[in-house]
Amino acid sequence: MTDAIDVLVIGAGAAGIAAARELDAAGLRYRVLEAGRRVGGRAWTEDDSLGVPFDRGCAWFHCADRNPLRVLADEHGIAYGDNPALVYHVGGRFLDDAEARALRAAVAGDTERLCAAGRAGRDVPAAELLDPAAGHAPVRDYLLTAINGVPPEEYATTEAAADDDSGQDWVARDGIGTLLERLARPLAIDAGRPVTAVDTGGARVRVDTPDGPLTARAAVLTVSTGVLAAGAIRFRPALPPAKTRALAGLPMGVAEKIALRFPGNPFPFAPDTYLVVQPGADRPAFGFHLCPGGHPLAVGYAGGPLARWLGHQSTETARAFALDSLCRAFGERLRAQCLAATRTGWLHDPLTLGSYSAARPGAGAGVRESLAEPVGGQLFFAGEATDPVDFATVHGAWQSGRRAAREAMTALAG
Ligand SMILES: Cc1cc2nc3c(=O)[nH]c(=O)nc-3n(C[C@H](O)[C@H](O)[C@H](O)COP(=O)(O)OP(=O)(O)OC[C@H]3O[C@@H](n4cnc5c(N)ncnc54)[C@H](O)[C@@H]3O)c2cc1C
Known part of the structure; x- marks a missing residue:
């Protein structure tokens, strides 16, 4: 049954949800594997703590006039305000x-x-x-x-x-986490299923999870640079030196x-x-x-x-x-x-290990493009850190997920 999967998406934050929507719309067989019990990643609206909605992660539609999530907010009944005083x-x-x-x-x-x-x-x-x-x-x-x-x-x-x-900069009144939750609802997402290893050595990508391995023709990886740098996911073969250099150049800010x-x-x-x-x-x-x-x-x-x-x-x-x-x-x-x-405690959260990426001075202008570069026609990289312009934002993550899904589809069609 797992041989039927075309693309595995790792992580159900903004990038993973965007990638999955793209694959879904194109009719590909995909599955999203999310380590946490909820979707949204660093987009998380909750009202348990204070009795009113609170965005623990992103709250603002930055670049709201050209932000694709702000457009989706209109379609999904999420209200937002104007620039703050x-x-x-x-x-x-x-x-x-x-x-x-x-x-x-x-x-x-x-x-x-x-x-x-x-x-x-x-x-x-x-x-x-x-x-x-x-x-x-x-x-x-x-x-x-x-x-x-x-x-x-x-x-x-x-x-x-x-x-x-x-x-x-416009604030999502009902929360950006709420928007992403709605966008994720129709998608095939396995929550509570962390990926521990990715093997690109064979004809199909093999992804290990505590519930057993899955294989697919390609994988889209969306976890934060904090998670990648901590070695939470093992890569076989090891990631190429250009990729590890890019990772070292893009640590997480807090x-x-x-x-x-x-x-x-x-x-x-x-x-x-x-x-x-x-x-x-x-x-x-x-x-x-x-x-x-x-x-x-x-x-x-x-x-x-x-x-x-x-x-x-x-x-x-x-x-x-x-x-x-x-x-x-x-x-x-x-x-x-x-x-x-x-x-909040993003720095200590093992699923993020920081808040958003910040290129080290001296890392070089193309460092985010290097991180985004696919490996071996099978492994595609998304997540806010890979967007060369809108990095560190939720719409940058969203754009990156769509980009990586399209790259994967092009490779599979080739
Ligand atoms: C405090 C704070 C405030 C912010 N404010 C704004 C703002 O106002 N506006 C804005 O545009 N942006 C803001 N941001 C940034 C924005 O939230 C992020 O850039 C964006 O949400 C990142 O999305 P992503 O999909 O790249 O990563 P993530 O949201 O981190 O998604 C990755 C997913 O992978 C999962 N994962 C991790 N490890 C594994 C594993 N081993 N296997 C499977 N799944 C795994 C994680 O649980 C997570 O769900 C803020 C962030 C923070 C922390």
């Missing part, structure tokens, strides 16, 4: 509109300098081109680190240049959330406002998505070293840290209004 609380007060505009322009100027360097072929850490003493540096570095999962010292100028961000539940919207801002609080020298700048999708939450978002630190704290400590920052902006009265908290 950005507000800043710096040194004990909220910046007025003119100050906020000046800060945004200073950050944009720095970002453009990084892009220009990358475009000119300079593959260096962003930190080399940023002034650490600039007045806007704490907010800039907070944003850069949260968005990319790595601090300026580990963020490559080539990444800044490659990232074709349209600047349209981003974690701490979500605080309130009885209603306690903030003097519309839902989906993004607030950055920069209290002073005693605390790092920290940001919050306020009332995401209209839900009564404040979602603190940490990247890089701060996320790693948070990941090692108890939920209570993480909650206290986030509340301390929020209270700097809104006053101590807020503390007693916080009903509950939950935090």
